[in-house]
Amino acid sequence: MIEKEINSRNRIRTILLVATVTLFLLITTIFFISINYFDAVHKRISNLIELTNYKDSTHENAVHYFLEAENQFRQYSLDLDLIYYKNYEHNLEKLHEKIQEIIALHKEDRLKNLNDQTTISRYNKYNEIDNTISKLRNLSALVDSVQEHIVSPSLTSPPTTKNLTIDVNKVIKTPQIQEKSVLSNFQKYTSPKVIDEEAINTYNQEIKDFSESQHDHFDKFKRSFESLRKSERELLSSHFTFLHSIYQNLAEINDFQAIKQKQLLQIEHEDLLIQSNKLTWLTIICLVFIFILIFIMIYYQFHNKYYEQQLIQEQQYAAKLASEKSDILAEISHEIRTPINSLIGIIDLLRKQSNIYSEKEQLFLDSAYSNISNTSRTINDILNLSKMDYSSVLHLEDFDIEDLANDIYLIHKSQAEIKNIDLELIIEEDTATIIHCDKLKIRQILTNLISNGIKYTMQGKVSCLIKINDLHNLYFKISDTGLGIPESMQSNIFKKYFTKNDENKLSNGIGLGLYITKRLVKQLQGSINFTSKEDFGSTFIIEIPIPKAKKKNKPALLYNSLAELPQEISWLLVDDNILNILYLKQYFKNFKNVKTASNGLEALEILKDYTPNIIITDINMPIMTGDELLEYIKQNPMLNEAKVIATSSDYEQIKELEVKRNTKFDNTIIKPFNEKDLVKVIFNTIKN
Incomplete structure (x- = not known):
């Protein structure tokens, strides 16, 4: 039943996970597609803005030159000033160049868009403008000719008045002086002059002849001038007609451009609407997927909440079981360890009375003491393992590591003697041995390693080196000459319940010693390493960081x-x-x-x-x-x-x-x- 429920939960989790990942990928895909559509919409909007504000610079320049030319020609038509006419011709030439440039550009467009009537019509209009400009340029030559006649007409030079001058000396006669006297001199200055009538008549006849010849000349000039004025009016009229024609063609081209621009705006607008609709639908689809994803998350949350409540109940139940287990283990500790500890103490007392026992009886006592001690350590390992799962409290205190090592040495000495192996404890002389650490955990680490060394050593020795190294770390080196650990097993020796040989155990043990040892070293923030070679023994090295050790000032025991x-x-x-x-x-x-x-x-x-x-x-x-x-x-x-x-x-x-x-x-x-x-x-x- 539980397995089915677990499988069902796993299936639900898998389905929700797959659905979530799929929806996420879909939303991501839609998001990137939406970005592309958004870019397209942005491009269409930019095109609309550009089309709205679009001005054909070449066409605008042509219109500008046309207006300038027209303005200059109007000024000329009023004043007949050659400066205006020259400016008119200059602007007309510029207009002709621009029209030629436009025709060259639109010729390519016409070839590309043979079915576009607007493009073809616009091209034709520009050609008409170009032809009209050519006509205007031809008319300009006639205007120059007329202008020359107006400025320097080819008429017979009119008669001049240089022959009409009267010599007064000839007209006035001086009277004859008969007597030269004072009175006669006075009369000379006071007497009136006498007019020559014959000279006057001759002058009048000359004036009459001049008037008749001059009248004929002015009649010829008048007829010639009126003919020139008529030609000039006709030329001016033709110019204005051609200019008006150019104006109409430019206006029609503007209309064509407006129509073309409107068509392009309509196309861009329709495309913009299509892109916007696509973007709208993508947004709606994305929102639907997001809603589904949110629904899945809410469902998963409620689903999780349900199992979380179940998990809390299970945790509470597990905590209750753990508490009961702790109580049971405490009871076991009391019911089992208490008599075993009592037996250890009693056997130890009996061993000290060696004088009343034979050598064989003493060996029995040592063997019993060793086996009961091993049994006690196994029970302690089991109980300590249970406590280590939920407790890692350190109880730090000052103690003498040398005294602790000697106690452990004495406990294991008899066990080593029974197996006829040497147990060696090496502590460097003149070294600080008062350390601040967890005494019980250090005791258990040393006990486990020395006990293991003795357990798997058939002959030779087990040695334990203890010192404070250069890094002020507590340093243990436990070596043995025992069976060693095969290379294939070395990665597993710190695993729970792992032993050297499960089929043919050389001694009692359940594979907790090294596991607990590593856990204890880790709790003390230390490190444990080993080297081992099969049939040659093993060496375990432990380093535990501690405050600076102190040298003991050993008082004499009272x-x-x-x-x-x-x-x-x-x-x-x-x-x-x-x-x-x-x-x-x-x-x-x-x-x-x-x-x-x-x-x-x-x-x-x-x-x-x-x-x-x-x-x-x-x-x-x-x-x-x-x-x-x-x-x-x-x-x-x-x-x-x-x-x-x-x-x-x-x-x-x-x-x-x-x-x-x-x-x-x-x-x-x-x-x-x-x-x-x-x-x-x-x-x-x-x-x-």
Whole structure:
């Protein structure tokens, strides 16, 4: 059922994805097509604007020269000034050149558009204008001839008046002087002059002859002038007629151009409408596709919302299961690890009494200790794997890496001795060993790698080098002379549940050690690398960044065993497991004031009448847990001097409970532990 539902969801997602991609491609295609149509529309609009404002510059120039020529000729017709006529001829020549140029251009258009009557008619009109201009040019020669006759007529020179001058001396006669006296001299100046009538008559006859000859001359001139004026009027009339003809032809050409322009405007307008309609339909189609795409997105959103709600419910259910799993694992941790840790402690106590056992019995104890330790580590790996899936909290503290390495060395020494291999721990002398890091994670990393080295080594040795390198990083190098890792498997060794040989396992293991180790190194922001050669062993190198390490100022321990502590110290041991109580009581058998309780509530009843110096309590207990007991103790002013030490296999659980209760234990000891660990924790607790 679930598989069918998953397949159905996948099909829906696939269909929606394909539809979305298809619609997107269609919209994109339409968009680019629309851009092309938009460019076409823009081009048509530009053409319309150009056609609306279009002026044929060549034709306009021809019209300009015609108007100038006409104007100059009109001025000439009024004033008969040769300057106007010369300007007229000049403009007429320019007009002729432009018309010839236009004819040459329109000749090509006429050949290209044989079926276009407008083009043909316009071409013919220009030819008519050209012929008319030729006629005007011919008339201009006649006008020049008439003008010459008007300016210099070829008539007989008229009679002049140079022969009509009267000599006064001939007309007036001087009287005769008979006596020369004073009186006669006076009379000479005062007496009137005498006119010669014969001279006057001769002059009058000459005037009469001149008048008759002059009259004939003016009659001839008048007749010649009237003939020239008549010719001039005819020429002027012909000029005006031809000019009017040119004007009419130019006007008709303008009409042809207007018609042609209107036709082109109509064509461009129709094309513009077609392109606009296409663009409109493309826009509508695009909007429809966008609407469908939006509908798909909305549907997908509601579809997603539905499955999101289901996913939230599944997550809530998974969180509930995880919480229950965590509780179950915690219960398993308590039910399984507690007796195993107790057995480890008891066997460790028995091993220390080596003087009462034979060599064979001692070997049995060492073997039991090693196997139980391996079983404990496997359980820890499983539980740690579960916690690592949802927690990566670092608990940083200062600790001595040398002491930690020595503890791990002592734990694995017997395991190496059983297999008759050497276990070597190398720590550089005169080096800083106090580091600030997560102590439990470092312990687990070293434990996993050393344990793996021992597990897969049949002979030879396993060595562990620990130092602070030049980069101030914590450096581990764990080498073995064991089976090595085939090259084909090297890419898989950090995978979950991967082991060296699944068919013929050389030792117990479920393939979590290296997986967890890599996860822990990653959480510490470090790096892990390895080299390996089959049948020659493996070398793992780990570098973890840490603050600058400090050199330890090692004080002398006041106590090497619990027996050296003052006998008057009073103790309360709280644990629900009988083996743990028996194990702890072995350590405190020499003390007078030692009481035990199986849970927190029972411990509270004891504390009503008993005030111990140190309380060692387990965390996971029925009725009342260790953290609940701590909360009551911290609230009781009568117990302010009591030191409370927690025991547990899970350090992170203790820290979480401390945050939850908003209070702290005075110290913590992690199971399994030995007497040395217990002495160290108790000493540090008393010292603080």
